[in-house]
Amino acid sequence: MGINEKQLKILQVTERLFSEHGFDGTSVRTIAKQAQVNIAMISYYFGSKEKLLESLLYYRSQGFKAQLKEVLAKDISYLQKIDEMVAVMIERVHKNRRIYKILHFESTTNTRRSIINDHLIRKKETYKIIESFINDGQKVGVFSKDVNIKLISSTILGTYFNFYYNHNYFKIIHGWDPDTSIDHFVKNELTQHIQITIKALLTYEN
Missing domain, CATH: 1.10.10.60 (Homeodomain-like)
Known part of the structure; x- marks a missing residue:
């Protein structure tokens, strides 16, 4: 576009x-x-x-699929790809967080359902890439076969949004350094936490 x-x-x-x-x-x-x-x-x-x-919606969804494909095509380990994939997803959702707020509101109504459905079809294609990558990792024994793959993206995005929409409470409860910006925290602490969490989920064996 x-x-x-x-x-x-x-x-x-x-x-x-x-x-x-x-x-x-x-x-x-x-x-x-x-x-x-x-x-x-x-x-x-x-x-x-x-x-x-x-x-x-179309403008904001551009390029994500290409970014993921580029990361997953790199000659690095599966776990390194997970780190890069999570970093790309968090950076993108943090940059485009307004569009997610719009989507959340619109998804609660049926007024513009066809527009939202078209957007979700594009998103589905992107998340199929992630699911396929995890499936490949399971086949070669890097990732656990007990993982609920469909919840991986929800875990990544849910953790981000829970933090972002409650960051004022987080500041008070955890004594956040007032000199630390949200952008810095998301990039340097939250992203790393989510990377560790996703790798732990993918490699956990019952």
């Missing part, structure tokens, strides 16, 4: 407003005003607000 500077600005503003106010709580007029374009330009590039949501 090749986009120009104006389209990118519109998508970025749309993402922020949809994540803050929801799809129904955001008007095209507000998007146009904050993106500093006119409504006609949004209509020209995207057609409707529904098409704008569709374009945003």
Whole structure:
């Protein structure tokens, strides 16, 4: 999806407003005003607000499959690939966390089900790559055959979102160093914790 500077600005503003106010709580007029374009330009590039949501989801989902394939094609061990795969997933979800908030809200309604379903089909293709990789690791004896593969991605993303949406409580309970930013913690501590957790799950034998 090749986009120009104006389209990118519109998508970025749309993402922020949809994540803050929801799809129904955001008007095209507000998007146009904050993106500093006119409504006609949004209509020209995207057609409707529904098409704008569709374009945003497609734009944010681009490249993930290629990133995973690149990591899993490297000449490194299975466990090293797990480390890199987790790092890629956490970096991407942290960078694109607004889109996940939009998806979570939209998934609770049936109003724009076809748009969400199209996005989920693309995600399913990506997660099939992860499942296939773990299956291969099981066949060669690196990963346990007792692993529930379908829950691996949920464990990775669930751990991230539990931390992110509760990080203020985390700061208070665990005495977080005030000089440590969320970005730094996610990259240097949370990612490592999830890497260790996933490797432990994949290699655990009953």
